[in-house]
Amino acid sequence: MSFISLKGLVQNSKLLSGxxxxxxxxxxxxxxxxxxxxxxxxxxxxxxxxxxxxxxxxEKAEPREAYDRAYRIRVAQQCSLTQSVLPKAQWVTPEADKRYLQPYIDEVAAEFAERDAFDNIKVAPRH
Known part of the structure; x- marks a missing residue:
């Protein structure tokens, strides 16, 4: 099954990307x-x-990144409770806002899709 990826379309088009x-x-x-x-x-x-x-x-591959993730979530929960934001010096910059979990999500999604395809194989009986 082939389909057009919207992400790829936008990235390859200068007009849409712009x-x-x-x-x-x-x-x-x-x-x-x-x-x-x-x-x-x-x-x-x-x-x-x-x-x-x-x-x-x-957590297995990069325990420090997993710890940092848990810490960021707790800080955000505290900000939510106090209905405040962090001082501007502590804001996450766009440069630091990188997709650290996406490679693992892509890997797991591919494995789940492969497992699903393997589990749903239709075997035709021989005559």
């Missing part, structure tokens, strides 16, 4: 998650099996 990249930056700043110390991957819903497995692999 329009959507500034809009994405404006949206990320308006979302204000960086002002409470979070990075983008900290916002992913942990209820998903794929994300849970990716976090588990992150």
């Amino acid at each position: 329009i959507l990249t500034p809009a994405a930056k404006i949206y990320a700043n308006a979302a204000a998650y960086r002002q409470i110390g979070l990075r983008y991957d900290d916002l992913l819903a942990e209820e998903s099996e794929i994300v849970q497995e990716a976090i588990s692999r992150l």
Whole structure:
């Protein structure tokens, strides 16, 4: 099954990239998650099996990154309780807001898809 990836389409088109990249930056700043110390991957819903497995692999491969993630989430919870934001010096910069969990999510999603495809193989009987 082949389909057109919207991400690839936007990245390969100078026009679409030129329009959507500034809009994405404006949206990320308006979302204000960086002002409470979070990075983008900290916002992913942990209820998903794929994300849970990716976090588990992150903890095994990079324990410091997993610790930092837990710390950022706790700081953000404290900001939420006090209804405040961090001092500007502690905000996450766009340069520091890198996708640290995405490689693990991609790996786990591919494994789940492969497992699902293998589990659903239809074997035709020989005649």
